[in-house]
Each structure stands twice: as C-alpha cells, then as structure tokens.
Amino acid sequence: MSDVKPVGVSVSSGSRRHTRLEGLYRRYSPWLVARLRRRFGTDTEDLVQEIWLRVAAIEAGLDIRHPRAFLLKVAFNIGLSGDRQHRRRRQILDSAAPLETMVLEPTQNAAVQIQEIVLALPQPLRDVFVLSRFGGLTNNQIAEQLGISPKTVEWRMTKALAQCAAELRR
Known part of the structure; x- marks a missing residue:
C-alpha cells in the first residue's frame, strides 16, 4: 500500500505536529461537534472550525493531557472573545x-x-x-x-x- 500525499505537501519536522493534530481531530472532533450541538443547537460549524484553527495555532508546544477539557476551554475562550466583540460592536453602534x-x-x-x-x-x-x-x-x-x-x-x-x-x- 503506498502513501498518497496531496500535491505540494512535503514531509518535514512539521509533519509530526500535523500528525498529532490530525490524531486529535480524528479522535475528538465527533465528540466536540456532538457536545457543542447539545449546548448551542445545530448551527455550530463556524465555532467548531474556529476551535480547530486555534488548536492548530497553539497546540505545537503543548503537552495536552486532557484533550476534551482543553477543547472545551478553547470553545469557552472563543465564546468569551465573541461576547466581548459583540459588546464592543454594540457600544460602537449605540454611540x-x-x-x-x-x-x-x-x-x-x-x-x-x-x-x-x-x-x-x-x-x-x-x-x-x-x-x-x-x-x-x-x-x-x-x-x-x-x-x-x-x-x-x-x-x-x-x-x-x-x-x-x-x-x-x-
């Protein structure tokens, strides 16, 4: 069986990081989607995407011992920043x-x-x-x-x- 790689993707030291991130995604993404849908309803695609983008940006140097708690904390932080952004937007528009x-x-x-x-x-x-x-x-x-x-x-x-x-x- 041969490994098929997307065009333009090279194997480098970043591939270990990519593999680790992909493993997290494959293992916890269905759980995360289900958890967020229970909490926020059916419209969670943007939130899930934002969570994985943030995880990809910060995951490199972390030893994630409790991935579920980590993912929920990232979701919580996104919610907080979204709330702050909403309040700031509301203040601007109200002014x-x-x-x-x-x-x-x-x-x-x-x-x-x-x-x-x-x-x-x-x-x-x-x-x-x-x-x-x-x-x-x-x-x-x-x-x-x-x-x-x-x-x-x-x-x-x-x-x-x-x-x-x-x-x-x-």
Whole structure:
C-alpha cells in the first residue's frame, strides 16, 4: 500500500505536529461537534472550525493531557472573545446616531423604505454599512472598531450595497 500525499505537501519536522493534530481531530472532533450541538443547537460549524484553527495555532508546544477539557476551554475562550466583540460592536453602534433619528430625504415614504432596507441587512453587513455611511468611518477605522480585517470590511460593504441596491430596484 503506498502513501498518497496531496500535491505540494512535503514531509518535514512539521509533519509530526500535523500528525498529532490530525490524531486529535480524528479522535475528538465527533465528540466536540456532538457536545457543542447539545449546548448551542445545530448551527455550530463556524465555532467548531474556529476551535480547530486555534488548536492548530497553539497546540505545537503543548503537552495536552486532557484533550476534551482543553477543547472545551478553547470553545469557552472563543465564546468569551465573541461576547466581548459583540459588546464592543454594540457600544460602537449605540454611540452612532440611531437610524430612527436620522433625517432622510426626499420623502417620508422613501426614508421609511431606506430605513427598512438597512435594518433588514444581516447584522455584520449592517454594522459595517451604518458605521461607513452614517458614522463616516473609513474601512480601516471600521476594521479596528469591529476587530475585523479591512478586507472583511470591504467585502461586507460590497455585499451590503448590493443588497440595498437590489431591494431599491424592487
């Protein structure tokens, strides 16, 4: 039986680390997914992916004696950082002028329509849109405020504008 390796992958000293990480993943991933689904419901894919990305980044120098406890601690830390990010985003958006108090022209019906379109945007897109268009922040400032990359800000703004334009054409 021959070993098949993906193109562009070489065996190096990092392969032991990769093998150890792969072993952790194969052994504990089904357990982790089941545990998180029981706790958070069916939408856990992003969380599981984030956990394994963090484990891959920090696992190299660690002697993990209790992998399940370690994985749950990483999940807990991600949840904490997500909560902090959510609170920070909420503070920033609360400090910006609320949509309800903004005067939109030219007519009241158009203002209501635009407000409804903006409020209907998914939260991440709406946050970027509001900070850019109503808060006057640059992409770099928005990225810093929300704790995301400028490229993510750019992508979200493009999506938000496309969704707004599509709704306005209806």
